[in-house]
Amino acid sequence: MERITLGNTYFEGENDTYLFTGDRTTLIDTGIATEGTREQLADSLAEYGVSFADVDDIFLTHYHADHAGLAAEIQDAGGATVHAHPEDAPLIEGDDEAWDDFRDQQRRAFDEWGMPENRQEALLTVMQTGVDHHAAGSEVETFADGDRFDVGETTLEVMHTPGHTAGLSSFVMTDRNEVFTGDAVLPVYTPNVGGADVRVDRPLERYLDALGRIADADFDRAWPGHRDPIDDPTARAEEIVHHHEERAYRVLRALDDLGPASAWKVSDELFGDLENIHVLHGPGEASAHLDHLTRAGAIEKDDDGTYTLPDDTRERFHDRDDGRWPL
Incomplete structure (x- = not known):
């Protein structure tokens, strides 16, 4: 090889x-x-x-x-x-229907994440270059x-x-x-x-x-x-798992600081202002963590698509001193 x-x-x-x-x-x-x-x-x-x-x-x-x-x-x-x-x-294979479905799912995700319209259009332009490759x-x-x-x-x-x-x-x-x-x-x-x-x-x-x-x-x-x-x-x-435990802790800290927040706002708290393809990756990863924490019962998703840190999770979060949240 x-x-x-x-x-x-x-x-x-x-x-x-x-x-x-x-x-x-x-x-x-x-x-x-x-x-x-x-x-x-x-x-x-x-x-x-x-x-x-x-x-x-x-x-x-x-x-x-x-x-x-x-x-x-x-x-x-x-x-x-x-x-x-x-x-x-x-x-x-380049199946047109598969790519159309994929792009539709991306646009729905952008809306669910709370991504501003102007950032969506700029990102779609960047991603079209990637599709060309x-x-x-x-x-x-x-x-x-x-x-x-x-x-x-x-x-x-x-x-x-x-x-x-x-x-x-x-x-x-x-x-x-x-x-x-x-x-x-x-x-x-x-x-x-x-x-x-x-x-x-x-x-x-x-x-x-x-x-x-x-x-x-x-x-x-x-x-x-x-x-x-x-x-x-x-x-x-195992190191990557620990990285995601640290990121989960940071997501909870962001919600503690921000109050109810969208994936877009949590991403901004985690990663700051992003450019190019990272405009996709930042809120996407924030959303993945928010989804995981919601399914685990650690946070709550509101009807408007924002996420909230319940009082019991806030107490457990404040009690941790290792900078990680077990996944």
């Missing part, structure tokens, strides 16, 4: 694509559909004697442009089979959790790890106790939940469950979708 690092100025920094050679030539993720990244991937593959037309299989961790953007072009070059989870497959149009074969595929000298087993997107999947190398995590576990950033894919029901709950699966598996190493390998995936997964 070879790790290929690709430039990415749009999202979480450099992307990772993974190459397997042998009886079948396989890629995990492809990078974003920009001219610079396209040339970078083609040149890197050529160092191993591989062209786009030589690729037999592409396994996509999820639909986001920086992971799936070049899949259609590679498939067109040589007929590679593109594999993805059924939750994300229609977006990778999807270069959707692949024909996709879907997989399910637990499916296995022979790749080079190893076998990949699908581990569905949703939260960041509905279909986000990791791939376990069964002979090496190592895992490709896409954006489920990253070495530097904490993957966004709530904004990155508004289709996900109970996004924080599902993401915490995914982190639990990864931690419990006790992998020897994780190969993420961005930046360097992770030598202790269990510790990193």
